[in-house]
Amino acid sequence: MMSTPLLFEEQQDVNSVECFWASLAFVRFGLATIVLIGHIHDFFLVKDWTRFFSLFSPQVAVFSFLLISGYSIAHSIAMKPNGFLIRRARRIFSVYWPVLMLNFILMWTINEKFEMPNGFNVLPPTLWEGIGHLFLLQEFFVTTISSNLPLWSLSIECWYYVVAPLLILIPFRWMIGMILVSAAAYCCRQFYIFQGPSMFGYPMFILGWGWLLGFVYYYNKEKILIKALMFTLPLFVAVPILLRGKYPLASINIISTVFCISYARNFKLPLILRQIFNYLGDISFPLYVLHWPAILFSYAILKIQNPIFLTLFSFLLAVLLLPVAKHLSNIRICHSQNGKVGIKS
Numbered sequence: 001m002m003s004t005p006l007l008f009e010e011q012q013d014v015n016s017v018e019c020f021w022a023s024l025a026f027v028r029f030g031l032a033t034i035v036l037i038g039h040i041h042d043f044f045l046v047k048d049w050t051r052f053f054s055l056f057s058p059q060v061a062v063f064s065f066l067l068i069s070g071y072s073i074a075h076s077i078a079m080k081p082n083g084f085l086i087r088r089a090r091r092i093f094s095v096y097w098p099v100l101m102l103n104f105i106l107m108w109t110i111n112e113k114f115e116m117p118n119g120f121n122v123l124p125p126t127l128w129e130g131i132g133h134l135f136l137l138q139e140f141f142v143t144t145i146s147s148n149l150p151l152w153s154l155s156i157e158c159w160y161y162v163v164a165p166l167l168i169l170i171p172f173r174w175m176i177g178m179i180l181v182s183a184a185a186y187c188c189r190q191f192y193i194f195q196g197p198s199m200f201g202y203p204m205f206i207l208g209w210g211w212l213l214g215f216v217y218y219y220n221k222e223k224i225l226i227k228a229l230m231f232t233l234p235l236f237v238a239v240p241i242l243l244r245g246k247y248p249l250a251s252i253n254i255i256s257t258v259f260c261i262s263y264a265r266n267f268k269l270p271l272i273l274r275q276i277f278n279y280l281g282d283i284s285f286p287l288y289v290l291h292w293p294a295i296l297f298s299y300a301i302l303k304i305q306n307p308i309f310l311t312l313f314s315f316l317l318a319v320l321l322l323p324v325a326k327h328l329s330n331i332r333i334c335h336s337q338n339g340k341v342g343i344k345s
Contacts, residue, residue: 016265022274023264024068025281027257031061032284034253035150036291036314040307043116043295050307057247060238062153063210064257065288067234069157070214071261073164078218081165088161094329095286095321096154100133103293107147110300117305122146122296139203148292156204160211167215175216176225182209183237190240209237214261221262230258286325287318 037053038061040046077084107124114122125133125145132142136155144152167175186206188194196202213229220226234254241250269277291314298304298313 015268018274019267019269020265022269022277022281023260023267024072025284026277027260028065028068028284029277029280029287031064031253031257032287032291034058034061035288037307037311039150039292040295040310043118043120043299044305044307045118046307048307055247055249056253057241057250060241060247060250060253062207063234063238064253065153066157066207066210067214067254067257067261070160070211070216071218072214073161074215074218077164077168084165085162088158090329092154092158092161094325095289096136097134098321098324098328099148099286099289099293100151102290103145103148104130106293106297106301107145114300116296116299120146122300139199140201141199143199147296148289150288150292152203153207154289156207157211159201159204160208160215164215167212168219172216172220172223175212176229179209179212179216179229179233182206182212183233186237187240210234217261227262230262234258283315283318283322286321287314290314290317290321 034053034056035058037050038056038058041050041054042058073088076087080087104125107122111124113124116122123146125147129138129142129145132138132140133145133151136158138144138155139152140155140159144155170178182205185194185196186209189196189206196206213226213233217226217230234257235251238250238254241247294314294317295310298310304310
């Protein structure tokens with residue numbers, strides 16, 4: 001791509017590198033928490049402590065997720081290109097498929113449409129939607145199921161993983177052009193200039209600016225142009241959301257994420273704090289994909305709407321899912337000498 005990556009891991013001691021990734025892990029956890037509590041607030045229209053978290057905007061938190069994701073994937077490819085897609089598939093599907101199965105079981109158990117207090121209708125998934133979601137085709141050939149709407153962004157992110165090895169071959173100027181066109185298309189949608197379709201990969205195109213910006217920044221962090229874009233473009237794209245006045249703290253999501261990506265390598269964190277941050281980062285992905293069905297289960301089955309319970313219940317399920325996902329991600333298909341196929345963990 002662009003230029004040969006200048007890996008800061010080659011320039012700094014191990015502690016600085018660990019502090020950097022631990023800081024990013026903590027930011028990911030914070031963003032997942034904003035999405036969780038923001039959705040609780042939006043679902044139940046409560047006027048309590050959840051309103052504070054909703055002011056950060058779950059949608060802008062997704063922008064920040066994509067920035068971190070693009071940067072992290074570039075690092076993964078640069079450090080260990082062989083087996084990159086297999087590593088990502090194991091990590092994603094070890095969480096995604098169990099959550100999806102639980103989601104389907106929940107909705108097929110309820111087996112009827114029901115309405116959340118804010119008027120949002122939750123429908124059981126169709127067979128076609130179920131098949132599409134198994135292969136991360138939501139926003140491409142099927143609409144995202146209403147029983148786990150946050151999965152819309154996961155398909156976008158994962159398909160960028162698939163094309164990431166090819167993006168390295170694209171010249172820097174072309175990548176900058178792709179980022180700017182994507183950002184412009186997103187702004188056009190937000191200002192109702194041109195909406196575009198909600199499927200067929202168009203959401204991947206209009207939200208690609210964030211993921212691509214993080215990806216390109218990793219390889220070209222010494223270039224002035226990419227530095228300028230990193231510090232200005234995310235805020236510029238968030239302007240339509242900020243102008244609505246509903247999310248006055250949304251810019252903090254972006255500023256903290258950009259600051260962490262740019263400067264966290266200079267942080268000094270004690271070992272215990274790094275371990276805590278890394279663990280919180282590990283549960284951020286299960287928390288993101290699991291919290292929506294956890295809220296629906298609490299409301300539709302348990303008849304509970306208490307925000308504190310919903311928050312703690314979502315955290316608990318994410319903590320319980322993490323070791324299961326790690327075990328599943330370590331499973332290997334192996335062939336014995338007698339030709340038999342087996343599973344090895």
